[in-house]
Amino acid sequence: MTFTPGQVITRRYVRGDWCTWVQPMRVLADDDQGLLLWHPAGSDFARIVDADGNTQHELTIDRMREPRLTVLTWTGYDILVLMPPGAAHSVWWFFRDGDFAGWYVNLETPYVRRAEGVDTNDQLLDIVVTPQRRWEWKDNDEFEARIGHPLYLDAPTATAVRAEADRVVTLIEAAAFPFDGTHTDFRPERDWPALRLPADALVPVGQRVSGWSSAGLSEK
Secondary structure (H helix, E strand, O other), X not given: OOOOOOOEEEEEEXXXXXXXXXXXXXXXXXXXXXXXXXXXXXXXXXXXXXXXXXXXXXXXXXXXXXXXXXXEEOOOXXXXXXXXXXXXXXXXXXXXXXXXXXXXXXXXXXXXXXXXEEEEOEEXXXXXXXXXXXXXXXXXXXXXXXXXXXXXXXHHHHHHHHHHHHHHHHHHHOOOOOOOOOOOOOOOOOOOOOOOOOXXXXXXXXXXXXXXXXXXXXXX
16 A cells, blocks of 8 residues: 555554554655655644643553543644654654754654554654754653563563664764755645644544554554
């Protein structure tokens, strides 16, 4: 299944039986380099928030009280997201007022396609990269704290995530694709609107996500 440029799909994070994040994205390309997506500031996104206002940064999902997907507005930056085929990460380009503001690397499982979009599992560790390619870890403490939790990371998975992160750092330091200046001059079409989430994109918490196996990603 190949997505068409201009098509709007949803990019989801799924953990166990929970859908924890949903983001509408405009497809720019779907080719050998990967799935390239656009999400401007002012668009919808949804994340798991519990009855006390906690997100997964504060509590593991199994400790949340009445968690539910909550629709919020994306602010601050427009983003391009590249999901390379088979890769255990995505690369984000941040733009503010049309100017490139840096990269962000999200460590995640290789994505699986479905009719309306793609699913992946956030692996918690991130890398923040300036336009000058200075980089630093993000959420390292959270990553380490979740190792051993059955819904998050076992030790072998954590080792694999670290290895993937090290491979990406090598690309950053070498100014190799996608950190070679590609897409840093990107400009969206003037008539592209902010993106809205359809009501049926919000999977109820605890309802098994279609196309997802609790043991990992699976094609359905």
